[in-house]
Amino acid sequence: MKYLIITGGIYHLICALFHIAFPGLYKWNLLIKDINQTKKYHIKDIIYTSNSLIGLIWLMFAALSFFMSDELISTRLGNFILYIITGIWFVRIFILFPIYTGFRNIFSLLRFIFFIIGFILYLIPSLSAVYNY
Secondary structure: OHHHHHHHHHHHHHHHHHHHHHHHHOOHHHHOOOOOHHHHHHHHHHHHHHHHHHHHHHHHHHHHHHHOHHHHHHOHHHHHHHHHHHHHHHHHHHHHHHHHHOOOOHHHHHHHHHHHHHHHHHHHHHHHHHHHO
16 A cells, blocks of 8 residues: 555646646746736736746645655544545546546546546555554
């Protein structure tokens, strides 16, 4: 279980790095350039702040996975954190992804598969924790 969680930490680190790169990858400045100045300010504030916070969450999940993997497996609080991580990925994959992204092209399918892998990395230890209590 510990190796799955540490691998999940690597997964979350990759997610955080992608979030740092999102503004450039998706050319956010070009996407919002034609919006009027007042709306542009608010939209830019919202997307950059939200993206930064999501990136920080992934970094925290990575740090927990790297440095607290034993506690995540062996304590009730750690198990609860595993359930939260698993639950976040469940909502992201099975509720938010179909609503906001869907399967429009090969890239969205690859993202879905990537998300499923991360979900499974935490689902297995979470189920193990439930079974052990």
